[in-house]
Amino acid sequence: MIQTFLGITIGVLLLLGFMYIRYLDIKNTERRFIAKRDQLFAEQAKKVEKESRIAYVQSRNEERTRLVKEFSSFVNDSFVMMKEEVNRVASEYPEDPKLPAIAEKIDRTLDYFKNMGEFIESREVEIENLVELVEKQINELKSLNLFKVQLHHPGPGFFEDVSIHVQRELYRILQELFSNIIKHAEAETIIVSLAWKKGLVYLDVTDDGKGFDTNESRIMNGQGINNIRLRMDRLGGKVDVVSAPGNGTTIKLRVPFKGLANGDSGS
Numbered sequence: 001m002i003q004t005f006l007g008i009t010i011g012v013l014l015l016l017g018f019m020y021i022r023y024l025d026i027k028n029t030e031r032r033f034i035a036k037r038d039q040l041f042a043e044q045a046k047k048v049e050k051e052s053r054i055a056y057v058q059s060r061n062e063e064r065t066r067l068v069k070e071f072s073s074f075v076n077d078s079f080v081m082m083k084e085e086v087n088r089v090a091s092e093y094p095e096d097p098k099l100p101a102i103a104e105k106i107d108r109t110l111d112y113f114k115n116m117g118e119f120i121e122s123r124e125v126e127i128e129n130l131v132e133l134v135e136k137q138i139n140e141l142k143s144l145n146l147f148k149v150q151l152h153h154p155g156p157g158f159f160e161d162v163s164i165h166v167q168r169e170l171y172r173i174l175q176e177l178f179s180n181i182i183k184h185a186e187a188e189t190i191i192v193s194l195a196w197k198k199g200l201v202y203l204d205v206t207d208d209g210k211g212f213d214t215n216e217s218r219i220m221n222g223q224g225i226n227n228i229r230l231r232m233d234r235l236g237g238k239v240d241v242v243s244a245p246g247n248g249t250t251i252k253l254r255v256p257f258k259g260l261a262n263g264d265s266g267s
Contacts, residue, residue: 079106108144130159130167130201131194134174138192141178147187147207153194162201166259169231170203177205177251180224185209185249196257203253211243228253235259 083106090099131153138149159167174192181187187209195202212219219225225241228251232239237255 079109082106105145109146130162130170131155133167133171134192134194137171137174137178141190146182148189150189150191151194152191154196159194159196159201161257162196163258166201166235166255166257169235169259170201170253170255173228173231173253174203174205176224176227181205181207181209187248199257201253201255201257203255204250206248206250208248211245211247211249213245214241214243 083103086099086103086106090096090103093099134153135151138151141147142149178190181190185207187207189208191204191206193202193204193206214220220241225239228239232253232255235255236259237253239254240252241249242252243249
């Protein structure tokens with residue numbers, strides 16, 4: 001009788017133990033499922049956020065293209081009128097040697113803005129090497145005889161591992177920086193430095209112009225700097241602005257070689 005009771009008791013205990021182990025297994029499975037579900041939700045939310053951010057940048061670029069067309073037309077008309085006025089004054093004062101030089105400088109400036117506008121409007125940029133493109137852009141800037149421009153870089157071969165998308169965006173940012181310097185900086189010298197280290201591209205642009213107060217939100221939140229921030233955000237990069245009134249400005253860009261994942265969607 002006692003043996004039968006012990007046998008039943010042991011059987012019940014074993015059954016309860018098995019049921020408890022099974023319960024723990026079910027709970028662990030449930031926890032893993034919830035953790036996996038939460039991870040998928042987080043990844044999906046991150047993907048949606050990224051897609052929304054890219055869509056926003058693309059919409060801004062489309063609006064910017066429209067504004068560039070309007071701006072290019074305005075600049076073209078303004079410079080043509082300015083040149084006509086200079087030519088009229090030159091005909092009245094032919095002994096003044098400075099007037100033809102001013103007319104030539106107007107032509108060069110107009111060509112620069114025209115080329116820049118055409119470039120920004122284009123959806124794709126034929127890129128073979130970032131350094132060669134930067135050198136080309138600097139030579140165009142030098143042709144205006146507005147600034148002294150220096151370029152420092154380790155050589156074209158050092159950027160072979162940088163994705164075309166990153167090179168394209170950096171080139172466009174450089175054009176925007178040059179445009180801002182022409183319009184606002186009153187600089188005499190521009191220094192462009194390209195380098196790479198530990199999977200990052202470093203692009204620094206320094207001018208010796210009038211500078212500005214980086215605590216002034218009107219400037220720091222202006223369209224030019226915001227456009228650069230948006231492009232860098234899209235690339236997964238970082239931008240730092242170093243400036244002070246009377247001490248020029250340095251824009252420091254840091255970008256991963258490949259940019260963000262799926263970043264080659266164009267702009």
